[in-house]
Amino acid sequence: MKKQYGLIGYPVKHSKSALMHNAAFKALGIDAEYKLLEVKPHELKKFFGEFRKNLSGVNITIPHKVASIQYLSSVSKEVEYIGAVNTVVMEKNKLIGHNTDVLGFLESLKEDLGFDAKRIKETKAIVFGAGGAGHAVAFGLRLQGAKRIVLVDKDSGKAALLTNELSKISGIEVFDIPWDDAEAIKATVCDSTLLINATNCGMDKKDKVLLPYEFLHDGLAIFDLIYNRETSLIEEARRRSLKFVNGLNMLINQGAMAFKLWTGKDAPIDIMRKAISE
Structure with missing residues (x-):
């Protein structure tokens, strides 16, 4: 059968x-x-x-x-x-x-963006999305000893809950910021080396952009978990010659x-x- x-x-x-x-x-x-x-x-x-x-x-x-x-x-x-x-x-x-998301993510992060264990320990990451995919990504970074993890979600309760879980583990700087706080997001992105989209924003061509793209900067790597189409975030990363990867290998x-x-x-x-x- x-x-x-x-x-x-x-x-x-x-x-x-x-x-x-x-x-x-x-x-x-x-x-x-x-x-x-x-x-x-x-x-x-x-x-x-x-x-x-x-x-x-x-x-x-x-x-x-x-x-x-x-x-x-x-x-x-x-x-x-x-x-x-x-x-x-x-x-x-x-x-x-x-x-299996955690190891799938970490393998792609290493193979496609060059974030090995040593580099992750120096990484300041901003993660958009605190749902299931965001959980896997954030804990994957935590397991590898990331220097800082900042969470952003439309549901502030989800972000706060995940922040609380991550905060139970010592030796890591972790906090969340409101989805609509553009100034806080700008300041955090400017001081980050890795930006991760773990939301479904960009899955549809009609979706609004994840964040103002003028916040992006040289030295920022982009990991967009969406893989069904090239999102505007990936298009912008390509245009700016930033390192980027979508979610296909994950x-x-x-x-x-x-x-x-x-x-x-x-x-x-x-x-x-x-x-x-x-």
């Missing part, structure tokens, strides 16, 4: 995860299928209630990475630490939550780890990359 996997989120139509995982299943001769599953926030409880009947595992994306935890049987230490889940595996009829990295959790097999990364690059 063909095993069923998928991605849950809202929206998910932009995602390339199905292309990537189905190519991997085919390459390794695994009888499985991966689908995009649009689940609205009010449908989440029902979805997990029916999970065991239909699925062997899922990936989780915006806006469900935090809310999904309450419906799982247990979670990994990474999920406990981060407070967000992006991969669920069904083991002996129990739903086990994992987070997607591949975390997807490969999820694939191994589901199948026990090493993912054919080159095939996965080719599938979403065509």
Whole structure:
């Protein structure tokens, strides 16, 4: 019987995860299928209630990475630490939550932007977005000993909550600033070496810009987790000759780890990359 996997989120139509995982299943001769599953926030409880009947595992994306935890049987230490889940595996009829976003992010940060462990310790980062992706990014930077992390979110409560969690760990400067405080954002960006967009701002061409681009400066690297299109933030970084990367390699990295959790097999990364690059 063909095993069923998928991605849950809202929206998910932009995602390339199905292309990537189905190519991997085919390459390794695994009888499985991966689908995009649009689940609205009010449908989440029902979805997990029916999970065991239909699925062997899922990936989780915006806006469900935090809310999904309450419906799982247990979670990994990474999920406990981060407070967000992006991969669920069904083991002996129990739903086990994992987070592969952190390592996926850190690998891309190193490979694509040159932020190795030593450089991260000197990094002053500003992170836009304190949801599930923002949690993974912020804790990833914390695990590597970043010098400073500043959080910005439209929901000030989310930003304050994540700031509080990060502040429990000594040896790091962390604070949050209001989304609409342009002066504070300008001052922080000007004193930062890494800017990360962990929101869905830019996913749609009609979206407003994340911040005034005159705040950007030489010496600032840009990591935009959006990968379905080239955002105006990436376009501006290119125009200014800043170092930048989108979320495509992070997607591949975390997807490969999820694939191994589901199948026990090493993912054919080159095939996965080719599938979403065509």
